[in-house]
Amino acid sequence: MTQMYNKKVMEHFSNPRNVGEIENASGTGQVGSAACGDIMKIDIKVEDNIIVDVKFKTFGCGAAVASSSIATEMIIGKSVEEALKFTNKDLLKEIGGLPNEKIHCSILAEEALQEAINNYKSKIK
C-alpha cells in the first residue's frame, strides 16, 4: 500500500515536520470536516510581516499529513504577501505529485494556510 505514494510523501508522512500548535499564534486556520475524513489546522507566527513559524495538526490520510508537513516547510520564512500566493500547485510540485483522488488534500493545505493568514490580517486591522 505504501507504493500508492512516492518516497517523499511517505517520508513526510513518517516524519512530519512542524507538528503541534503555537501558543498565542498570530493566526489560525482550520478547514475540512470529520465527515469527509480530513481536518487540517495551521497556526502561524508572524513577526515584521514575515511568517517565522508554522505548526500544524491534521486528522486525515497519508496525503493529508504529508501535504500539511510540506506546506509548513515551504511557508516558513516567507512574507505574508508571498505566502498568500502559495497554491496547491506549488505544493504538488514540491512533493512530487499525489494520486488523483488525493489532490484535494493539497487543496486543503492551501486553504488552511490562507485561512490562517486571513485570520492574522483580521486581527491586525
Add this chain to the structure above:
Amino acid sequence: MTEKHRIYLDHAATTPVNQEVLDTMIPYFNSEFGNASSVYSYGRTARIAIEKAKNTIADVIHSLDSEIFFTSGGTESDNWAIRGVMQANEKKGKHIITSTIEHHAVWDTCKKLKKEGYEVTFLPVDGDGLININELNEAIREDTVMVSIMFANNEIGTIQPIEEIGALCKEKNVLFHTDAIQAVGHLEIDVEKMNINLLSMSAHKFGGPKGVGALYVKKGTRIGNLMYGGGQEKSKRPGTYNHVGIIGLAKALEISYKNIKDESKRQLELREALIQGISDNIEEVRLNGHPTKRLPNNVNMSFKYIEGESLLLSLDIMGISASSGSACTSGSLDPSHVLLAIGLDHATAHGSLRLTLGETNTRKDIEDTIDALIPIVKRLRNMSPLYVKGEQS
C-alpha cells in the same frame, strides 16, 4: 521491509491458496486440460472432477449435488441469485427485502433493480449489526418474492440469525438468499435445516483460487439467466467450465471443513486476545459489530480522533496488512455504509480498522500487532486536531 516478518491480517479480503489445493489443481492446467463438455477422455476426466467437486460442496452445506452451480465468484453469485430470481418470479410480485449492511454485490444490485421498477425494502440493523426478526416479519408483503440477508458481515463480522430468518421465509412462502461469502469455510452451514433457497460462496475467501465461486439453488427455485450460451450447468450458467478453479474451490472447502471446529476455536481465542489487548492498552476504542455473534476471525475496532488510512499506512510500514472502512481507502468521500448503518458518526467510522485472521496467524502475530498499534495510535492522535489529551475536543 523485505527482512521484516510480514503479518497478514486481511483474510476477509482474500486468502493465499493452500499448498495442497494448488497441488491438486496443477495437473488440470495441462495434462488434464480437456473441455469438460467434450466426450473424449480428456473431457471426461475434467467432467468427473467437476461432478466430484459438486459432491464435496453439497456434503458441506447439506444440499443435493444438482443444486450447486459454478460461477466466476461471489459477485456473480449474488448478482445472479437476486436478479435471476426477481426476474423469473414477476408473476408473484416485484418486492425484495434486504438489509442496510449488505456487500455492494447485493446492495448495488438491489439499488439497480429499484431503478428498473422493482421495490426494495432495506431493513435496518441494530448497533451490533443484527437485523430484527419482527421487523423482517412486518416487512414481508403479499408481493414479496425474496429476502436477501447476508450470513455474516464482511466488515464487522456480525452473524445474522440465519435459521430464524429461514424459518420465517419458509412460513411466509418467500425465497431466502444469503450471501455467505464470509461464512463459508468458517462456520457450519446446513441449507436444509436453515431453510436457505439460495446461497453464494467464493473460493478465495477460504484458501481457494480467485475467480471461482458457486451458487446453491434449491431444487424447484425459479431463476432466470444472467448470461446465455452453451448448455453448461443445465444451460442456467453457460460458459466453458473453469474446471481448474472448480477443483481448487472444492479442495479448499474440504480442507477447511476437515478441521473447522479446532481452527474456529483457535482463531476465536486469537480474536479475543487481539480485542482484549487493544482495549487494555489503548484508550477510547470501540469494538464494531456483535461481541459474540461474530465471525471467529473478525476484529473491527474504531480508534477515536484518527483516520483509517493513516493507520493502515503506519501498520504497512511495520509489515502488517489490514484494512479500514475509511473513505480514503475506498476512493469515495463517504466512509463504509456498514459502519454508518450501525450508528457510528462519520469521524468514528473513518477511524476504523479491520483485522481478519487466518490459518497461518499465530499468537505472536497478535502480540506484535498490539505492540505496533500502541505507538502508532499515540503518534497519530498527537497529530490530530480532534484530540486534546485528557478531554474530548
